Amino acid sequence: MTRAITLHEVSKYYPKQPQPAVDRFSLDIAPGEFLVLLGPSGCGKSTVLRMIAGLEDITTGELLLDGEYSNDLAPGDRKMAMVFQNFALYPSMTSRENIGFPLRFEMPGAEHGPRVDETARILGIEEILDRYPGQLSGGERQRVAMGRAISRHPSVFLMDEPLSNLDAKLRAHLRAEIARLTRGMGVTTVYVTHDQAEAMSLGDRVAIMRSGVLQQVSTPREAYHLPENVFVAAFVGTPRINLLQATVLAPLSGGMWIDFGRQRLGLPEPLSRDHQLLRIQQGRRIIVGLRSEAVRIAQPSQAQPGEVVLSGIVEHVEYQGHESLVHLNTGSRPAVVPELEAPRPTVADTRPGTKRPANGSGGLGKLAQKAARRIQATVMDRESSGGSSGAHAAPHGAAGANGQNGVNGHGGANGAAHDTDQANLPVADRQDGPAMQTGDLVVRTGPDIRVRRGDRVPLLVDLAHLYVFDHTGTRICPAPQGHARLE
Numbered sequence: 001m002t003r004a005i006t007l008h009e010v011s012k013y014y015p016k017q018p019q020p021a022v023d024r025f026s027l028d029i030a031p032g033e034f035l036v037l038l039g040p041s042g043c044g045k046s047t048v049l050r051m052i053a054g055l056e057d058i059t060t061g062e063l064l065l066d067g068e069y070s071n072d073l074a075p076g077d078r079k080m081a082m083v084f085q086n087f088a089l090y091p092s093m094t095s096r097e098n099i100g101f102p103l104r105f106e107m108p109g110a111e112h113g114p115r116v117d118e119t120a121r122i123l124g125i126e127e128i129l130d131r132y133p134g135q136l137s138g139g140e141r142q143r144v145a146m147g148r149a150i151s152r153h154p155s156v157f158l159m160d161e162p163l164s165n166l167d168a169k170l171r172a173h174l175r176a177e178i179a180r181l182t183r184g185m186g187v188t189t190v191y192v193t194h195d196q197a198e199a200m201s202l203g204d205r206v207a208i209m210r211s212g213v214l215q216q217v218s219t220p221r222e223a224y225h226l227p228e229n230v231f232v233a234a235f236v237g238t239p240r241i242n243l244l245q246a247t248v249l250a251p252l253s254g255g256m257w258i259d260f261g262r263q264r265l266g267l268p269e270p271l272s273r274d275h276q277l278l279r280i281q282q283g284r285r286i287i288v289g290l291r292s293e294a295v296r297i298a299q300p301s302q303a304q305p306g307e308v309v310l311s312g313i314v315e316h317v318e319y320q321g322h323e324s325l326v327h328l329n330t331g332s333r334p335a336v337v338p339e340l341e342a343p344r345p346t347v348a349d350t351r352p353g354t355k356r357p358a359n360g361s362g363g364l365g366k367l368a369q370k371a372a373r374r375i376q377a378t379v380m381d382r383e384s385s386g387g388s389s390g391a392h393a394a395p396h397g398a399a400g401a402n403g404q405n406g407v408n409g410h411g412g413a414n415g416a417a418h419d420t421d422q423a424n425l426p427v428a429d430r431q432d433g434p435a436m437q438t439g440d441l442v443v444r445t446g447p448d449i450r451v452r453r454g455d456r457v458p459l460l461v462d463l464a465h466l467y468v469f470d471h472t473g474t475r476i477c478p479a480p481q482g483h484a485r486l487e
């Protein structure tokens with residue numbers, strides 16, 4: 001038996017907590033589906049799981065099981081089995097007794113032996129049935145804990161970070177086993193994790209949460225390729241997506257550029273429909289997302305249609321065996337998502353006596369100030385988090401590894417990157433903070449790439465894999481589905 005789970009506008013307020021742990025959460029989980037709840041620590045994943053289990057009251061909203069209102073159904077009547085991170089086995093019971101324990105209540109008076117044997121066979125743990133927990137490895141103990149859940153033949157599995165206490169190798173192994181088991185049994189499974197790689201490899205769909213709020217529910221593939229907002233883009237994928245602050249330049253005289261401060265990306269004409277939509281962002285702050293595979297190190301002459309040119313200075317090469325990750329400085333300002341990483345201190349931060357200006361947005365107009373504040377609420381600018389009062393033009397130390405400040409643009413191909421004169425930068429950019437940060441772009445290459453720290457290298461950016469997020473962090477390019485398109 002398997003069942004459908006529906007959460008409709010479910011919120012949870014814990015006593016004395018002004019903010020909800022879960023905020024108007026709505027989700028339909030189909031019978032037999034493997035759904036992963038993914039998000040950083042404290043975002044409310046376990047609370048959602050515990051509300052489904054009936055271990056936590058729902059403050060407002062509805063839980064439906066197979067379409068029936070079930071907010072008040074006792075946990076024992078929900079036919080759900082939970083597997084936790086800290087799987088507690090009874091130390092004085094053998095594996096066989098531990099697995100059979102819940103059956104004493106589920107099937108009182110019945111013979112449990114066949115059910116336990118069947119479970120052990122599914123899990124491949126027949127030979128450890130007569131051992132005590134103290135005689136088992138971590139992985140074996142977790143298998144017994146899984147066995148205890150499976151033996152009950154539940155209609156739903158609820159798993160709360162069940163693998164996080166295990167080492168990486170065992171985790172990968174058990175992950176595959178869990179996928180095989182739950183799919184084989186066809187039981188609806190809700191699996192909580194903060195590990196995006198685990199979520200991507202396990203889930204039919206992933207539901208990504210941030211601060212109690214559901215951000216996106218989609219297949220893992222869609223979460224990676226079409227993140228609805230900058231948070232999802234940054235949370236999903238390794239290495240982390242490159243997020244760069246930029247401005248759209250779309251003069252009436254024609255053409256459109258994405259301006260990173262020191263370099264610009266020219267969008268090829270005729271503009272695609274998605275790029276046409278960027279025109280309304282003219283002059284506004286945006287965030288550009290580029291996955292490490294969306295950029296390659298190659299000469300402008302090798303540009304394919306849809307590729308445009310940038311350049312960067314090599315800061316560091318991470319050799320990974322099957323590939324290398326090249327960290328580059330393009331002279332752009334990276335954006336960071338507050339929950340996902342602490343802002344990196346700048347040189348100015350560490351200088352005694354440097355103060356942040358009273359008005360962080362300096363000489364911006366009111367509208368621009370408002371936009372800047374909103375962008376900070378969503379994505380925090382590394383520079384402005386510490387900022388000295390606008391020493392923006394100062395050369396960055398690492399960029400000077402080879403005595404050069406920033407990078408030169410390259411003309412040609414089907415889009416050109418241009419050096420932008422610091423004096424001509426929009427005020428909003430100039431007021432933002434001190435020098436450019438190091439290593440603003442990570443590019444994935446073959447393992448045998450021959451570049452050295454300090455080399456200036458040409459880059460080709462695949463525009464088909466360029467994301468643009470607006471000041472609220474919402475993806476605007478590629479345009480969201482159903483978005484009105486300009487003709």
Ligand SMILES: Nc1ncnc2c1ncn2[C@@H]1O[C@H](COP(=O)(O)OP(=O)(O)OP(=O)(O)O)[C@@H](O)[C@H]1O
Nearest residue numbers: 014015017021040041042043044045046047048194
């Ligand atoms: N019993 C409780 N009383 C008060 N606040 C709670 C309680 N349980 C959880 N919280 C708070 O609710 C928020 C969500 O917690 P929850 O455990 O659901 O998050 P999570 O995403 O599962 O985190 P983690 O991955 O660290 O387990 C957190 O801010 C947490 O401190």
